[in-house]
Amino acid sequence: MTPFDLTRRDALASLTLAGAAAALPAGAAPAPASAPTSASTMLDALAWRLLELDPPTATRLGVDTGAHADLRARLEDRSEAGVARTRAFLTRSIAALDRVPRAGLDAATTTSLAVTRSAFDTAREGMALPYGVATIGGWRNTPYAVVQNVGAWLDVPQMLDGDQPVATAADARAYLARLRATPRQLDDETARIRAARGRGLVPPAFLLDKTIASMARTIPTADRIDGPFVGPLARKGAALGGDWPARAAAVARREIVPALERQLAELKAQRAVATAAPGMGVRPDGERWYAWGLRAGTTTRRTPAEIHALGRAQLVELHARMEPILRGFGLTQGSIAERAIALQKRPEIGFPDGDEGRRQIVAYMQGKIDALRPRLPRAFRRLVKGNLEIRRMPLAQEAGAPAAYGGPGSLDGSVPGKVWVNLGDPSIHNRVTIPDLVFHEGIPGHVWQGEYAQEMPLIRSILAFNPYSEGWALYAEQLADELGMYDDDPAGRLGYLMGFCWRAARLVIDTGLHAMGWTRERALAEFVAATGLPLSNAESEVDRYCSWPGQACGYKLGQIEITAQRARAERELGKAYDLRDFDQAVLEGGNVPLDVLAGNVDRYIAAARG
Structure with missing residues (x-):
């Protein structure tokens, strides 16, 4: 069992880490006895706090169980206030990360600290921009909170279909809870794009045309048993019996459809003032974004x-x-x-x-x-x-x-x-x-x-x-x-x-x-x-x-960059180079910024030389 296995086991099972995560936004976690333990504890605490901020990711990873089962019933806060709270958390977390002693840490923990700080710093910069969505260690960064491939109107159905388990009555209740949370998420996004329009930011007309047409097709199907919001529950929970699909359909009909209609109305208002200009260069603060x-x-x-x-x-x-x-x-x-x-x-x-x-x-x-x-x-x-x-x-x-x-x-x-x-x-x-x-x-x-x-x-x-x-x-x-x-x-x-x-x-x-x-x-x-x-x-x-x-x-x-690093390894190692070992080093170094990747390859080369 590797140190990472132990970290994962502890992260999934330990209530003390969950408590540390909950406490972290108010200040730095207490320093444990040793530097490696301190770093590992902080990283795990930060992980759980991130999942508190983004519960669907906990479901995607399958860790919304046991002491964290409540995450299965929640959605993230997409309001402007929610973004401000997240940015404040990032600011405090970066300061805490910077106080962690690096002396005595193994390479993997040092890399994890660098990766976390980089992701947090980049997201914090993005959240300081006057509009848009900045993800923490994600790729769906966008100036537009709702468009043809962005927004809760797409994300919630896909998450329910692809990730949400429906094996028990508790799962079905969690499913319904997420449905009930969806209208607020939609309305929060609608408020954000309305505010962006007030600043002069609307998507290009051709993107709005796609978005409006797709949302208009979604609304009539939202409360159908085979529709995007109810269908996953009906399919995956068929063995449960009961009236779960009917209850989901009622939530969709009474709460989700009106929220979608409000969002569609705002998108149509945006379309009325949109232009065909596609790029950020012509938009307010576009060069900066x-x-x-x-x-x-x-x-x-x-x-x-x-x-x-x-x-x-x-x-x-x-x-x-x-x-x-x-x-x-x-x-x-x-x-x-x-x-x-x-x-x-x-x-x-x-x-x-x-x-x-x-x-x-x-x-x-x-x-x-x-x-x-x-x-x-x-x-x-x-x-x-x-x-x-x-x-x-x-x-x-x-x-x-x-x-x-x-x-x-x-x-x-x-x-x-x-x-x-x-x-x-x-x-x-x-x-x-x-x-x-x-x-x-x-x-x-x-x-x-x-x-x-x-x-x-x-x-x-x-x-x-x-x-x-x-x-x-x-x-x-x-x-x-x-x-x-x-x-x-x-x-x-x-x-x-x-x-x-x-x-x-x-x-x-x-x-x-x-x-x-x-x-x-x-x-x-x-x-x-x-x-x-x-x-x-x-x-x-x-x-x-x-x-x-x-x-x-x-x-x-x-x-x-990966190919360049491979060529460098081949040059420096000669006969000691092995493709399998290079690929393994790149994979097992984990998902990193490109400058950190070079450091991971440095360590592989040094180890291969013996």
Whole structure:
């Protein structure tokens, strides 16, 4: 049993740590006898306080049990006052972290302290901005509290569907409690976007159009037994019997629907004054917000101009690698993008329309994961389970969502990790685009990396850094290629390179939109020309960059850094280098900012030298 196992066990079981967490906002925790114990106690206390602030994360991790079972019935406070209280907690916590003696700490604890402080400091800066949502160790930072892919109107149904257990009557009561808390969360968000409108901030008109249309479709289904708010309870709690679904439907009808209607009315008021301008540069305090968004999204201080130029250079290199593959398919005329699009239109590359096509897409994804699993020992010294299922996204989310996303399940393994796939328009998926997508989101990408993270102290399972997690997922695509997954699949290899182009294009387009005054139309044209992906993909992607400024830049920057660190390890270690050990060091160092990643690789190199 490792020290991390002991920390996790204590974190889950100890009432004294829960008490420390509750007391921490009022001042620093008392200093225990030794520095390592002091650091570990503080980190665990901070973790539980974070879960108090964000109870749905406790449910996602599966730790809302025992002394913490009340978390299963609660939602986070999304009001302006709630944000102010959270920021005050962060300020006090940073001061407490700075007082922890570092002498005598092991490398893992030192890393955890650095990671926690970095996440808290970045979130505190974001919460000082005049509007928007700043997450603590998360990636959904946005200037808009409600838009096509942001807000309780989406988050609550997805959490209820994907994470909320309904095995007992107590679970069903907790489910109903969260439903009853939903109207306040919706109204708090409505108040925040109304206040933002008063400051002159509204989302672009095209984002509001998507949001309004999706919410208008959601409202009539909100109280249906098979709808987004009631359906998960009806399905998962079918064996309980009783009138739980009817009670949930009544809450949805009487309380949630009116709150949704109030929010929809505010969105329509925003649409009346919205413009088509997509970027932050034309919005009040937009340059300041984007500078923070880039820092949060990349954990670097690179300027928009530097990031833009790097993306352009990456695209030139990747297009050169795509050329011979396209020629192998007999496609010799036209641009890289035009030929990639032409290949995807071939009947043998796509799937049928409708539900049969959706079924085949999921089966094809599963087949790729099954084929990869036996090859994993060539890339990793120690294997986790890779507990994974592939699920369709909630219908209300599909219009504003990317092609797929994924993450690990609960800490105890009872809830598997998921790849949520957007099947609203099955034509966005084909045999070119699917393999890299499922390796990125599933194994050895997000789900795989997340299971290693869950072995760490609780706070490290909560905090995440976009360029590490997304950089790892891109690096996972690279590993799949190196493990031979495309040796007999040139269409899949083309898709893999297209995926890298996609992430390189993000560097160009995100900075183009928010720092260089691009129109949405120019961003769409640049995306299609760079990637060869369909226009429907381009629209979803570009609209996402508009709603989460800076986030999309973390992917390629993270992968570039991991690959650079691997090349450094190979140079410095020579024959002592082993891919399995490098990958293990990157994974077991946990989710970290990019400068901390370099330090973790330093320690791996030193250990490998003996």
